[in-house]
Amino acid sequence: MQTFYTELKTQLSQDIGLLTYLRIVLDKPYDLVDIEQDIRDLFGFPERLYGSYRTEWLHYCLPQLSKLIPDTFADEEHFITWLEQQSPRLEPEKVQELLTIVDQVSNFSEKLVPFPTPLRNHVYQLLKL
Secondary structure (H helix, E strand, O other): OHHHHHHHHHHHHHOHHHHHHHHHHOOOOOOOOOHHHHHHHHHOOHHHHHHHHHHHHHHHHHHHHHHHHHHHOOOHHHHHHHHHHOOOOOOHHHHHHHHHHHHHHHHHOOOOOOOOOHHHHHHHHHHHO
């Protein structure tokens, strides 16, 4: 069982699509972070996807998954079955839209140069101080 958890951790750190889906599935209502808004913010700040978001989402998902692994699923087949049975609190169309945004941003995030918005310019000026 521990081996499956280790494999899952490795896969989640490499597969941003699966990590995003798990983050959406495991999201709780009235959570401190609005996952929908975070994903929409990727259009303005695409570097967050492989920076802070990946780390944050891993720290959000892995503890919850580690509690489920011994009781609910012991291997990849059980995990996939469990994942298919989960229903995110968001509507399916909304989930698909968010996953599409992440997919689009992940395909280009390493090639993108952030657009110099007034807010971004202001933050960079503050960082130079």
